[in-house]
Amino acid sequence: MSKGLRESFFDEWAAMFSGRFVPYHKLAVLVATIVSFVFSIFFSHDIVFEAPVSVIDLDASRYSTAFIEKLNASPYVSVRDVRHSPANPRELTRGDAVQGVVYLPHGLEESVLRGDKTVNVGFFADDSNTAQNGELYNVLNEVIATVGAEAAVSRAGGVSSLGKNENETAAAMSPLRAVFRYLTNPTGQAATGTVVNFLFFFSMMYQGMTCLMLVGRLRVSHVWETDVLSGSAAALMVRVVPYSLILTAVVGTALAVLVNLGQLRFLGNPFLFLALFFLTGVANGLVAMLLSWRCTNPGGGASFMIWLVPPGFILGGATMAVGFAHPWVRAISEGIPLVHVFAFWRDIGLRGIDFAGMSGAIGGFLFYLLFLAGLVSLRFWHEGRERRKAVKLAWRQLAEVQAEGAGR
Numbered sequence: 001m002s003k004g005l006r007e008s009f010f011d012e013w014a015a016m017f018s019g020r021f022v023p024y025h026k027l028a029v030l031v032a033t034i035v036s037f038v039f040s041i042f043f044s045h046d047i048v049f050e051a052p053v054s055v056i057d058l059d060a061s062r063y064s065t066a067f068i069e070k071l072n073a074s075p076y077v078s079v080r081d082v083r084h085s086p087a088n089p090r091e092l093t094r095g096d097a098v099q100g101v102v103y104l105p106h107g108l109e110e111s112v113l114r115g116d117k118t119v120n121v122g123f124f125a126d127d128s129n130t131a132q133n134g135e136l137y138n139v140l141n142e143v144i145a146t147v148g149a150e151a152a153v154s155r156a157g158g159v160s161s162l163g164k165n166e167n168e169t170a171a172a173m174s175p176l177r178a179v180f181r182y183l184t185n186p187t188g189q190a191a192t193g194t195v196v197n198f199l200f201f202f203s204m205m206y207q208g209m210t211c212l213m214l215v216g217r218l219r220v221s222h223v224w225e226t227d228v229l230s231g232s233a234a235a236l237m238v239r240v241v242p243y244s245l246i247l248t249a250v251v252g253t254a255l256a257v258l259v260n261l262g263q264l265r266f267l268g269n270p271f272l273f274l275a276l277f278f279l280t281g282v283a284n285g286l287v288a289m290l291l292s293w294r295c296t297n298p299g300g301g302a303s304f305m306i307w308l309v310p311p312g313f314i315l316g317g318a319t320m321a322v323g324f325a326h327p328w329v330r331a332i333s334e335g336i337p338l339v340h341v342f343a344f345w346r347d348i349g350l351r352g353i354d355f356a357g358m359s360g361a362i363g364g365f366l367f368y369l370l371f372l373a374g375l376v377s378l379r380f381w382h383e384g385r386e387r388r389k390a391v392k393l394a395w396r397q398l399a400e401v402q403a404e405g406a407g408r
Contacts, residue, residue, distance in 0.1 A: 019300070030306055050078040051136045052098045060084045063109035071102065071143050076135040089124035090183055090351045095343070095361060096322055099132055100125045102140070112151045112175045120179045127182045128346045132321030141178050148176035184265070184350035196264065196345070197318040199254055204284055204338050205309040207247045211240050211288035212305060213298035220297050233380040237373060240285025248278040267352030276344045276362065279369060284308070284337040286372040293379055312338025317346070340365055 055071075057064045072079040080098055089101040103122035111119045121144055125133050218224040228236055252274050258264040288308055292301030315325060315333040322330060333339045347353045347361065355362075 019296075026303065051076055051100075051132065052078050052080045053100050053102055053136070054087075054089075054092045054098045055079055055082045055102045055104065056087055056089075057082055057084055057104045058086070058106040059104050059108040061109035063112060064104045067104065067108075067143075067147055070147060071140070074139050074143055077139050090353065091357060093124075093126040093183065094347050094351055094353045094357055096126075096317070096346065098126070099136060112148075115151075115175060118174060118177050120177055123178060123180050125180055125182050126184065126351075128184045128350050129317050129321045137180070144176045144178045145174075148174055151175050184346070195258065195262075196255070197313075197342075199251060200338065200341050200345070201309065201313045201318065203247055203251050204281070204312075204341065205305065207243050207281060208284050208288050208308045209302055209305055210243055211285040212292045212301040212308065214239060214285075214301070215289060215292045216295040216298040216301045219295070229380075229384050233373075233377040236380060237286060237289075237376055240282055240289065243285060244278050244281030247281045248274055251277065266349050268348035269354065272355055272358070273344060273348040276348075276365070277341060279365065280337045280341045280344070283340070283365075283369050283372055286369075286376055287335075287337060290372070290375055290379065293383075308336075309338055312336040312341070315339055316342035318342055334368070340368075 053071075055068055057068065068079055068082060071077055087101075089103075092098055092101050101124040103124065105119065105122075108119055108121075111117055121140075123137075123140055125136075127133060215224070218228055252270075255264070255266070255270075259266050288301075288304070291304040291307055295301040295304075312333070313319060315322070315329065315336065316339040325333070343361070344358075347358060
């Protein structure tokens with residue numbers, strides 16, 4: 001190895017460990033540890049166990065009650081609530097409360113016992129993430145086939161009473177049939193959904209990267225103590241607003257192009273979504289500021305990206321169903337701004353939930369945003385107090401030195 005090559009190698013090696021550049025050695029260890037160990041704990045399975053569903057039971061009969069009990073007792077399915085009046089399936093799936101809605105029509109018991117026609121049992125599937133519904137479809141088909149076979153066998157006369165025509169014969173052999181309807185992606189088109197997920201991910205990642213380097217830039221440029229700490233916490237936090245405005249404008253334009261020129265379906269209020277998206281950008285900036293608070297240079301702040309955006313892409317339901325993770329993991333993930341972005345997108349953009357339906361989620365997010373602002377204010381106040389102590393100590397030491405000089 002020539003001298004120039006050797007010097008270049010060791011110079012870059014020293015820069016990596018110097019603390020003035022991205023500490024890749026730490027970052028590499030963190031990535032390997034998180035991927036191989038932490039997520040193996042977070043995701044203990046690759047299917048959704050006990051997938052939650054709602055049931056709209058318009059028949060309200062003994063037969064429909066027995067059907068619901070059998071469905072709830074089946075593996076991979078958990079009946080969360082039963083309604084006996086018509087309801088909007090999109091409203092029931094908001095906030096990822098349930099993965100789908102089973103619809104039992106009026107006259108179910110009568111038609112099955114009489115055996116004159118096949119009854120359709122509907123399932124409104126929340127396919128905002130298609131990975132979550134595979135086992136659910138299989139279980140629903142199995143339950144319908146089992147319950148239908150039991151009705152056919154128990155019907156008086158058994159096989160000998162098969163109908164005189166083809167329709168009655170089919171109804172006698174298969175009294176129930178599953179009919180599926182996809183709520184958020186009726187055409188089964190997955191490309192635009194993937195594009196939107198990556199749009200949110202990369203946009204939030206680069207905005208977060210910029211905000212992660214903000215504190216280090218202020219310190220390196222000697223603005224931190226002279227301008228920032230002498231001002232207010234609000235003046236510091238408002239520094240993330242320009243980046244959130246640009247983020248919202250760019251992402252909003254990209255979504256408009258996908259909706260008008262592509263095949264993207266947007267059912268809700270775009271202004272409500274963009275307003276909340278702007279606030280998630282502010283939250284992303286505040287979290288970045290908290291993570292990089294002690295960084296003395298921009299490179300040190302950039303190394304915290306692993307904690308800011310990628311976990312939200314994994315836990316937010318973009319790459320896999322939210323039901324893959326444990327409930328406590330989903331609760332912790334609420335502290336990641338990108339998780340809220342995907343949640344707002346599914347509720348407003350895909351399910352079309354209006355402001356009234358979103359009021360609970362919006363209130364919770366605003367409380368989260370205020371909590372972040374409070375944390376930044378506490379750190380600002382604490383460092384300002386430490387700075388004032390250091391200034392007083394310096395003045396006291398200077399006064400003592402001057403007194404000693406005067407005494408001599």
